[in-house]
Amino acid sequence: MGKISPVSAKYIINAQIQIDGVVDRPDVIGAIFGQTEGLLGADLELRELQRSGRVGRIEVKSDIKGGKTSGLIIIPSSLDKTETAIVAASLETIQRIGPCNSKVNVEKIEDVRVSKRNFVIERAKELLRDLTEQVLPDSQEITDEVAASVRMMEIIEYGRDRLPSGPAIEESDDIIVVEGRADVLNLLKHGIKNTIAMNGTNVPQTIIDLSKRKVITLFVDGDRGGDLIIKEVGEVAEIDYVVKAPDGKEVEEITKKEIHKALRSKVAFEQVRLDLNGRGLREIKEQSNRKEEDLIVNETLSNRPMQAVVSERPIKPIQQPILKRQVIPIKQKEMFREMLDNLIGTRGAYLLDQDLNILGKVPTTELNATVKNLNSVYAVVFDGIINKETSETAQNSNVKYLVAMESKVRSENGLEILTGENL
DSSP states (O other): OBOOOGGGOSEEEEEEEEESSOOOHHHHHHHHHHHHTTTSOGGGOHHHHHHBTSBOOOEEEEEEETTEEEEEEEEEEOSOHHHHHHHHHHHTTOOEETTEEEEEEEEEEEEHHHHHHHHHHHHHHHHHHHHHHTOOOOHHHHHHHHHHHHHHHTOEEETTTTEEEOTTTTTOSEEEEESSHHHHHHHHHTTOOSEEEOSSSSOOHHHHHHHHHSEEEEEEOSSHHHHHHHHHHHHHSOOOEEEEOSTTOOGGGOOHHHHHHHHHTOEEHHHHHTOTTOOOHHHHHHHHHHHHHHHHHHHHHHTSOHHHHHTTSTTOGGGOTTTOOOOOOHHHHHHHHHHHHHHTTTOEEEEEOTTOOEEEEEEGGGHHHHHHHOSOOOEEEESSEEOHHHHHHHHHTTOOEEEOSEESSOOBTTBEEEOTTTO
16 A cells, blocks of 8 residues: 655645544554545545555554543545545544544644745745855955965064064064963954063063163053052053053953054043052053043133132131032042042942932943933942033032042032042
């Protein structure tokens, strides 16, 4: 007898069967053939359809519970959809199987081609995605990749300490000193060839000798380890400038844009030397910004009428509401300072209630929008710079304290602005 595989079928009939008794699988199949025989005519006789391969093997999956049998009948078909529907409907005429009453209910007729079509679509998406990821780069990308590889191959060993460096150490008057070989490779990749590495935190004699005849810029990672290297190198070598990578990043992983931006904002080492308490470069920059702010305040005072200046004497504090600063409790300042330290390098912000409980933490990019939508924020502590927009948003939302690494604006209208230096 010819049989058709479910794989080559166009349709699959799925029917549920309920039997009031216990029967075996052969009883069900026998009832299907016996009770549909002669019902649909010779052309749709199930035995003949199976023999010609137009109907496949009938599968019966049964389960016996509580003296009753239930199961599923599966019949693959390569007939057209009309003939398949007629054969499916004929199954529901079966009322007895063996000595037991039964009921057959056709649940659905599945179009196998739809399932195959869905598989084709999903597989095509995967193939297209792989093709897109592995597509041949354009000529500019090839040129850039080859040029970067050539520049990275230019790394040499310099001096008696055999330090990794770029090829332009001798002819350059300005030298960039970094921590390790990976930092040199990253700068070489982006076209900076006057770079040399210390190969660790200990300062080699080669670096000390170079610092006596070259202008040295120390380029360190944007973390506390970078601050320690600044202090250690500054004690034994003549450093002229200091540069830090963005907060939380290492020199070996920053992009070309970040490298050039950092180099443009280099700070004279003498400013770092003035920091007797061992604070990091970030606080030195804050101190510089604070001095500029104080200069603006002094200029404002100098341009005021004499009466306004006189009114700033301690005996008449009520006449200077704009310049008067709030007295902040020591415990509150300590909490602000601790939160600010925890946020360093995270680009995040804490929103606090009046008891200084944290209402939530959000990215600084979403800070203004979040503060606008909340009316219960008492203080905001964030890793960033306070600008005019942030200040105005805080004032409009009745925020009392705005705490950040740096600030470009002053305290006013009930809003107290604090920076790392104030704390």
